[in-house]
Amino acid sequence: MGSALNQTARELVAPGKGILAADESTGTIKKRFDSIGCESTEDRRRAYREMLFTTQGAAQYVSGVILFDETIRQSASDGRPLPKILESQGVIPGIKVDKGTTKLAKSPDELVTDGLDGLRDRLVDYRGLGARFAKWRAVINIGAHIPSRLCLDVNAHALARYAALCQDEGIVPIVEPEVLMDGDHSLERCYQVTCDTLHRVFEALYSQRVEFDGMLLKPNMVIPGKGDASSPMSPETIADATLSCFRMTVPAAVPGIVFLSGGQGDEEATANLNAMNAKGPHPWQLSFSYGRALQAPSLKAWKGDDANLSAGQAAYLHRAHMNSLARAGAYTADAEKAAS
Numbered sequence: 299m300g301s302a303l304n305q306t307a308r309e310l311v312a313p314g315k316g317i318l319a320a321d322e323s324t325g326t327i328k329k330r331f332d333s334i335g336c337e338s339t340e341d342r343r344r345a346y347r348e349m350l351f352t353t354q355g356a357a358q359y360v361s362g363v364i365l366f367d368e369t370i371r372q373s374a375s376d377g378r379p380l381p382k383i384l385e386s387q388g389v390i391p392g393i394k395v396d397k398g399t400t401k402l403a404k405s406p407d408e409l410v411t412d413g414l415d416g417l418r419d420r421l422v423d424y425r426g427l428g429a430r431f432a433k434w435r436a437v438i439n440i441g442a443h444i445p446s447r448l449c450l451d452v453n454a455h456a457l458a459r460y461a462a463l464c465q466d467e468g469i470v471p472i473v474e475p476e477v478l479m480d481g482d483h484s485l486e487r488c489y490q491v492t493c494d495t496l497h498r499v500f501e502a503l504y505s506q507r508v509e510f511d512g513m514l515l516k517p518n519m520v521i522p523g524k525g526d527a528s529s530p531m532s533p534e535t536i537a538d539a540t541l542s543c544f545r546m547t548v549p550a551a552v553p554g555i556v557f558l559s560g561g562q563g564d565e566e567a568t569a570n571l572n573a574m575n576a577k578g579p580h581p582w583q584l585s586f587s588y589g590r591a592l593q594a595p596s597l598k599a600w601k602g603d604d605a606n607l608s609a610g611q612a613a614y615l616h617r618a619h620m621n622s623l624a625r626a627g628a629y630t631a632d633a634e635k636a637a638s
């Protein structure tokens with residue numbers, strides 16, 4: 299029997315299930331809506347999220363959904379609060395609690411994440427609205443002379459402060475240090491930076507008394523930069539490099555690793571997750587917490603128009619299903635084609 303935090307963390311990475319990241323900030327969702335020619339109004343944002351959250355059958359594949367502050371307070375067209383709609387299907391509501399990135403002082407090309415001020419009170423508020431887990435994203439850029447030790451240390455420290463506060467308030471922290479795919483760096487460079495980042499993050503978590511069995515890690519995969527000539531690489535190679543990095547850095551007590559997609563193609567993100575699970579068993583569940591890689595086809599099918607709600611839902615259900623298969627190393631080209 300684990301703690302309540304451990305039980306929630308394990309529910310989030312139950313076999314065959316993963317997390318939908320639907321926590322785009324107002325600025326980010328505007329960019330996504332611009333790509334389909336839809337104006338980003340509060341009503342369209344609600345309609346889009348309601349479409350995803352009411353997809354029949356998605357709860358077989360999706361254990362939890364990360365919401366944005368606006369969304370956790372919104373109600374569906376039938377008047378029910380959106381978090382209640384998730385709960386009624388056995389899907390756990392979560393919340394993004396960081397306030398985005400800002401320039402890191404003394405290192406102008408690097409970023410640090412804001413949001414610690416008043417965080418304890420905000421967690422209490424979110425818990426009252428139904429959130430049982432949270433997310434905080436730190437961003438690490440690769441360049442000729444970065445990341446600096448300073449950048450890794452301040453971001454690891456903030457992630458650990460956030461995680462400790464969450465656990466104090468009975469909320470499972472998802473700890474997300476994202477090493478970006480931007481740039482022309484090699485797979486080896488991403489491996490080195492990701493190992494370094496995770497090493498610092500777990501050091502900070504340990505010194506701030508975070509319980510490893512009551513949290514989840516949300517990392518990037520070890521993958522070459524988008525501008526590197528060898529990109530995209532085979533799922534086999536990505537899987538070997540990523541698993542090798544995690545074995546060196548992620549304690550076995552962590553119940554699950556839930557990947558971000560980070561700009562990978564939808565099918566690429568599924569194939570890479572599948573390759574890792576095909577090499578199991580591993581000490582941790584390997585799952586998904588995808589934003590773009592779960593939503594992109596659905597957003598395109600919806601086009602901002604309620605006449606396309608069922609097409610949008612079908613596209614989302616298909617991606618969720620494919621990623622569920624990848625949780626067991628059972629994703630195939632035939633399965634991908636079957637429903638499309």
Ligand code: 13P
Pocket residue numbers: 319435474558559560561587588589590591
């Ligand atoms: P992507 O899968 O689009 O990278 O989004 C996941 C996420 O939550 C980033 O913070």
